[in-house]
Amino acid sequence: MKLKYISILSAAVLLSVTSCKKDLLKINQNPNGSQTAQPDYLLTAATKATADTYWGVANNMDASLLFVQYWSKIQYTDPDRYIYASSAFEELWSTGYSKSIVNLNQIIKLADAQGNTNYKGVALVLRSWTFSLLTEAYGNIPYKQAANIDQYLTPAYDAQKDVYFALLDDLKAAQTALDPSGKAIAGDVIYSNNIASWKKFANSLRLRIALRIADREPAKAKQVLADIQAEGGSYISSNAETAQLVYLDSPNQNPVSNLFDTRDDYRISKTIVDKLFALNDPRLPIYAAPTQDATPQTYVGLPNGLLVGDASNYGFTKTSKPGTYFRAPHAPAVILSYSESLFDRAEAAARGFTTEDAASLYGQAVTAALAQYSISSADIATYVAQAAVKYDASNYKKSIGEQKWLALFGQGLEGWTEWRRLDYPQLQPAVAGTLNGKIPVRFIYPGTEQSLNKTNYQSAVAAQGADALTTKLWFDVN
Template sequence: MKLFKYIFWLAGAGLILTGCQKELEKINRNPNESETVQPDYLLTNGIKTNVDTYWGNDAAFETSLLYVQYWAKIQYTDPDRYIPAATSIQTVWNNFYAQGVEDFTTLAALGDSLNNPNYKAVAIIMRSWIFQVLTDLYGDVPYKQTADIEKYLTPQYDNQRDIYLGLLAELKTAAGLINTSADGIAGDILLRGDLLKWKKFANSLRLRIALRIADQEFDAAKAVFDEIGADNSNLIASNDENVKLNYLASPNQNPVAKNRETRNDYRISKSVVDKLNALNDPRLTIYAAMPRDTNKIIGVTNGLPTDSASRLGFNKTSDVGAVFTAASAPAVLFSYAELLFIKAEAAQRGLLAGEDAATLYAAAVTASLKQYGVSDAAVATYLLQPSVVYNAANYKQSIGDQKWLALFGDGLAGFAEWRRLDYPKLPAAYTGVLGGKSPLRLTYPSSEQALNGVNYKAAVAHQGADQLITRLWFDKE
């Protein structure tokens, strides 16, 4: 796999003579090994490595899961106080570009050379998902020029608006390329080669992005909902169609399970526990584990000093529930509940015609509860509570609170939606270092300043200071 070259480019590389380089390439060729990448291997590896990054230490445990207050830290609390490790920020960037954008760009080209449009479509969908995650996190990022890194060693940053609009167009193209009557694909560990499910994933991502831009580009968002918002046959239609990677036993276990093999410094946030208790929510005992030394679920306040957090006791505070920490716990990239929340908000805001927001909201809450095996009777009781009943006069609170709960565990999606909807109202970390404010993005990695400085400076000049509290374009006040 080629690494995303500008990240690792060293000035001394220019000293290598072209002729010597060609000679070395000849010497280092292995006549017994194929030099052609197999598309099924590339697809399997691309899915696994990028989902691992998405649900892993740097993009989730040490950043987004803390910022959106799903998790808290009971040891080494600096990240929970908004002091992220430089390595975390760098690793997210490196992995998504080198193991994501690069690999899926290669796979898309293979789809063309093999005359298999389905490989190309799947590659575009996965690459678009990665770009959506990158721009959600950082804001303006390299996008258009990354498709030809041989030509653009130091690619320009694109404006977030242009990235989202570009992704909407790419996903539409990908959905149109899918041909269930043509050659299938192999190596698909995400949707098991079900091309209709890939089309549904693409269209559901289009609706997610359309809602993401709706505060700034209402007409463009509405055009997407007008086109596909009511076409349930081509959207995720049940919990059985949730887009998720099913993990196995070690060494192919869930990243959360792998983390728990050697560490014990994460707990469920007090913010989540308090909200679930206030709503008499049956997900409490699913999302949180019972501490060994108590008979009560206890969450941890975000951003405690290390000494204060440590005194709470490992066996007296609650870890995240086994449904997330088990080796085979799935990593969900897009759920039916999320799609229904998207449609509920779209109906409320006039983006989706002919639909009732309250009905869709109730269906979304139901889908989230049923995703975790809550009984029909418990669901019915829950929906009747005045604190849960949909409030059209403050739809952002109704949808924001319940969507935050439904996305629990998915730190990156939860972080984006919390910023956009401004609910629930979460206090800043107890001893946070941002003057009582909470993070609104990740800063760019230091390698960008060193190796892509001209374009980095242009991005900062356009977007604003390279700080955690800089508001992104989609996050309109």
């Protein structure tokens, strides 16, 4: 009888706990608010979170902008000398997976449930961009199992080749899903809900990724471009169609503007200033600010990777900050520009992937890159007529690589990836660099992966190579 009594009591307690849980769940629900996330809110949030980390401090200002020698540091110079803690590269990973991809996956689920293929197409494009940032920074990354975090708390890593191939499939699916005559979307802060522009962005991103794999898988890259042509697809076709997030006032200002409100430890790199001077490039006063104190050249770049004392000796008032265009609150975070699309088409033609005219497209790309900053037609004509700027068909990687590097100023992650892929411009390592005369060619995995996803982390390192800044990724052939 005692046992029976205990059993009855236990059952009653369990029922009571279950009932309490249900009551608590009801209490914690807002009767005036939706319990299901709305796709437009998720789209805005995912876009801004990705743009912020793409254009922000950890991945841009303290890393890739320094590696590819757009910017340099006059204080706290460790990053400019390639000295990092294991936690230095966590932001792109954590934001990419926990804020961007999670939200975009949810949009895809909601789009399927609501029968809105345009939300799905837009989310696939943005998710593909986010995954491309991750794989180009780290190499092998979780892709297949990253779609279901509830099931895979410690996701396996996929090889970079497999990630790229999957992204090309996703973007092809996005192109099919996007329908200008279909259901409307909201919350799009890139193209203001214009689906026709998203279709062009999707194709331009397909083209970019096709070139990423071109040195390894030329047949696949060529097929991607053939598919786009067969579909009758077009690419970003004007500066007005550039994929970008235009920032607003504080607290939604550009991350670069936000940083310069309180800090003064960044300067423009001597490497790019010297190149702009050598080409009499009219973008110099846009990319660089005049020195605070009068100097013979007005614009003075700082060498990358100096010791703290040596950097300070150059003088805070005698070296140039990045230009005011890039430090303005409303400065755009450019994702994929018209000029980049033209450079990519020029390269595809130079490789024999298409029958377009590489030289003509290259000239259009340079023109678009200058026109982006409202350079006058006369100044553009003078610039492109220089022998040092003209297209060299015998070394298309040099012509495209150097001009594309100039055009991508501010886009640290993209400029760094293109430098690794094209091997131009030929950069010299940081003055007091710590990598035995080398420049970083990848991010190290976040320290949290070693502690929380150790088995899969170790498998990734075994397949890819040492978890070091100098380990080349699959796409980086030379």
